[in-house]
Amino acid sequence: MKSTKPAWSVLIVSLPTRNATERMRVWRAVKASGCGVLRDGVYLLPASAQALFDAQVAEVIAAGGQAQLLHLDSKDAQQEQAFRALFDRAADYTALKAAIEGLRGKLKRPPANLGREAAQLQKNFAALLAIDYFPGAAQEQVQTLWNEVLQQITAKLNPGEPQAASGRVKRLERAQYQGRTWATRKHLWVDRMASAWLIARFIDARATFKWLAKPEDCPKKALGFDFDGAAFTHVGSRVTFEVLLASFGLDEDVALARIGGIVHFIDVGGVPVAEAAGLEMVLKGLRDSAPNDDALLASVTAIFDGLYAGFLKSD
Secondary structure (H helix, E strand, C coil), X not given: CCCCCCCEEEXXXXXXXXXXXXXXXXXXXXXXXXXXXXXXXXEEEEHHHCHHHHHHHHHHHHCCCEXXXXXXXXXXXXXXXXXXXXXXXXXXXXXXHHHHHHHHCCCCCCCCCHHHHHHHHHHHHHHHHHCCCCCCHHHHXXXXXXXXXXXXXXXXHCCCCCCCECCCCCCCCHHHHCXXXXXXXXXXXXXHHHHHHHHHHHHCCCCEEEEECCHHHCCCCCXXXXXXXXXXXXXXXXXXXXXXXXXXXXXXXXXXXXXXXXXXXXXXXXXXXXXXXXXXXXXXXXXXXXXXXXXHHHHHHHHHHHHHHHHHHHC
């Protein structure tokens, strides 16, 4: 059945010629939205993205201009194709792909600013994803490439990070995992931080933690997490935090699942999450300032407690 909702939103704006500053501001805003330009002052977006135009209507009127927001369908298949062509991101993905491949070419002798270059590419990719209203093979190809390169970068920046295992995640009984010693690599980063918090708060309230100089130091009776061969580590596309959620039946907790999405994005990339950049900056600061991993876990526990409480309230 054909949708009764119009497929497109059209913004028509007219500003006083004397107001060059406002004209430039509006132009930059509509360009950032990734809209199609039908002609000067006439812009097109899929109806699902109309909210991006709403703010511009109010701003143009406040500046003494005129703005109209219209909704329409294409008159035929040819016009629909022409409209969609305005949103072709192939050139953007080609440029991004070249930049990612260029960074991968540096990995044999990683530059000192490798982390910053990777972060900038991630930011560029996220911005492109936000305006790719008709994703297709190009996005999928670049996403696959970026995931591979990001994994290689992570391995360079954080030696010892686990490789994803294959197989299914088995459901376990929390009652059988009480009062245990849990071990992971020292100098904690996001997946290990969040996993340790999850263990202490939701899985084993009497847990003790051991921080390992190398995975081989893991005691036989300890439950290892987030390293190759550990009892709990990456499985398929899931990071360790997400594996723990699934293993102990915690993945139905919406607030924990949202934290899992943030941890996943910071740790291995993937689908961008709004809260990730701020949390990553806070966790880096705490890691750099903590005297040891025990103190670091205590600090990040308060952060994850607050994040969990906030998500519970918002849900």
